[in-house]
Amino acid sequence: xxxxxxxxxxxxxxxxxxxxxxxxxxxxxxxxxxxxxxxxxxxxxxxxxxxxxxxxxxxxxxxxxxxxxxxxxxxxxxxxxxxxxxxxxxxxxxxxxxxxxxxxxxxxxxxxxxxxxxxxxxxxxxxxxxxxxxxxxxxxxxxxxxxxxxxxxxxxxxxxxxxxxxxxxxxxxxxxxxxxxxxxxxxxxxxxxxxxxxxxxxxxxxxxxxxxxxxxxxxxxxxxxxxxxxxxxxxxxxxxxxxxxxxxxxxxxxxxxxxx
Amino acid sequence: xxxxxxxxxxxxxxxxxxxxxxxxxxxxxxxxxxxxxxxxxxxxxxxxxxxxxxxxxxxxxxxxxxxxxxxxxxxxxxxxxxxxxxxxxxxxxxxxxxxxxxxxxxxxxxxxxxxxxxxxxxxxx
Numbered sequence: 001x002x003x004x005x006x007x008x009x010x011x012x013x014x015x016x017x018x019x020x021x022x023x024x025x026x027x028x029x030x031x032x033x034x035x036x037x038x039x040x041x042x043x044x045x046x047x048x049x050x051x052x053x054x055x056x057x058x059x060x061x062x063x064x065x066x067x068x069x070x071x072x073x074x075x076x077x078x079x080x081x082x083x084x085x086x087x088x089x090x091x092x093x094x095x096x097x098x099x100x101x102x103x104x105x106x107x108x109x110x111x112x113x114x115x116x117x118x119x120x121x122x123x124x125x126x127x128x129x130x131x132x133x134x135x136x137x138x139x140x141x142x143x144x145x146x147x148x149x150x151x152x153x154x155x156x157x158x159x160x161x162x163x164x165x166x167x168x169x170x171x172x173x174x175x176x177x178x179x180x181x182x183x184x185x186x187x188x189x190x191x192x193x194x195x196x197x198x199x200x201x202x203x204x205x206x207x208x209x210x211x212x213x214x215x216x217x218x219x220x221x222x223x224x225x226x227x228x229x230x231x232x233x234x235x236x237x238x239x240x241x242x243x244x245x246x247x248x249x250x251x252x253x254x255x256x257x258x259x260x
Numbered sequence: 261x262x263x264x265x266x267x268x269x270x271x272x273x274x275x276x277x278x279x280x281x282x283x284x285x286x287x288x289x290x291x292x293x294x295x296x297x298x299x300x301x302x303x304x305x306x307x308x309x310x311x312x313x314x315x316x317x318x319x320x321x322x323x324x325x326x327x328x329x330x331x332x333x334x335x336x337x338x339x340x341x342x343x344x345x346x347x348x349x350x351x352x353x354x355x356x357x358x359x360x361x362x363x364x365x366x367x368x369x370x371x372x373x374x375x376x377x378x379x380x381x382x383x384x385x
Contacts, residue, residue: 045331142331149328150377184384190376205333 051125051144052199053226053254054210055233055242056118060218063115069093071215076198077188079178088169088178090197091120091212102246112259118220120212121146121167121197122245122253132162138194144226144254145199155192164249168196226254302344302352306337317372320347347378355381 072091073080079088097105099117127146130138137152138159160168174191182188186202189195200210208214213221224233242256305312306319323345326332335343343349354360358381365372374380 139329141329147328149324151324184379187377187379190373 045142047142048144049227050142051226051254052123052204053144053224053233053256054120054199054213055222055236055256055258057220057222057240057258058115058117059258059260061115061118061220062218065217066093067217068118068212068215068221072197072211074181075183075211076186076202077175077179077183078195079175079188080180081173081178086172088171088175088195090195091118093117094119100243100245102248103243117257119165119167119245120255121199122165122251122255123197123199125252125254126250128162128164128249128251129159129168132158134158141201143204145201146196147198147201148194148196150189150193150195153193155194157194159194164246164251165253168194170194301341302349304341305353306335306343306349316350320350347374351381351384355384358382 069091072078073089076090078090081087093116095116096103096113099119105113123144123146125144127140130136130140130146133139134156135152135154137150137154138146138148141147155170157170160170171189171191171193175189176182179188200208200212203210209223210221213223222233222236224231226233226237228234237256240258242258244253244256247253307315312319323335327345333345335345337343360381361372361374362380362382364370375383
């Protein structure tokens with residue numbers, strides 16, 4: 001049994017401690033809190049200000065044309081192993097039911113379901129791959145691009161399981177052996193890392209458009225800032241009926257398609 | 261008494277949080293996305309030979325993280341000149357000696373993984 005005196009003592013000393021804490025925290029002036037130096041922020045980009053996106057007008061895309069794929073894969077040293085199990089792809093063409101597996105195909109015209117559609121990393125606004133990555137090797141950049149830091153990739157392939165679009169490939173063997181026409185503009189990858197489209201962040205930094213956009217003879221792709229209401233891509237998105245790949249998943253892809 | 265003590269503590273804590281909130285608000289304003297179009301050269305070294313011998317790996321690590329992750333691509337050297345944070349900035353000059361990296365690394369038995377992906381001075385023409 002606790003006697004009354006002891007109970008009162010504990011109560012009062014408790015109040016005393018609380019009061020002391022309160023007084024101390026009230027007296028701590030603003031300048032003693034850690035400050036962020038403002039000049040350090042001057043030259044750094046602001047997250048969320050830009051969101052790069054792409055609109056693919058599939059009406060103009062020529063069936064069988066591979067120019068964008070060839071140009072992208074050449075510039076980024078993407079190997080070709082001609083073996084679907086070890087295939088590495090940044091941008092590729094696939095059938096309607098593979099690119100839009102949950103879109104309705106009932107009574108659709110053969111022209112639409114029979115065509116092959118361009119697919120690449122969607123650079124989702126809510127990207128599942130960046131959440132799955134245990135080392136933050138893949139991450140959301142300040143400009144909306146889902147980037148890879150190959151230095152950090154441990155090859156666990158969680159991101160490949162997380163990506164609902166199959167946009168990621170794993171290097172099962174040394175990729176340098178599969179590069180026929182190497183480019184000196186971009187590094188290769190190594191055995192045991194995952195790779196994918198980088199939305200040409202290497203070219204954007206030089207002020208160039210993505211390689212696929214530039215290589216396309218039909219100007220199928222429009223690249224621009226989705227956060228800028230005056231950009232070309234936004235005006236096209238407003239004036240056309242467009243769709244995204246598997247929008248029901250809530251990943252909010254940054255790649256849009258005009259089907260017809 | 262307890263009530264008074266509690267209200268005092270609560271108000272003090274709130275005051276702290278409010279202060280922090282104010283400090284954060286001021287950060288957002290000056291930050292502007294700047295497209296870097298500064299002239300960047302690689303005709304000079306970014307630091308002294310002695311410093312680079314001891315610290316080149318740290319410099320490259322810091323460059324990689326800030327350039328790739330934060331988009332901060334311009335390195336301001338201590339003498340005020342600007343360099344692009346890229347392995348190629350160094351190699352632009354240093355690749356003239358094809359054994360520039362290898363001589364030292366072989367002597368020190370260091371096996372960096374740079375050339376698993378990046379083109380080494382041995383591989384570039």
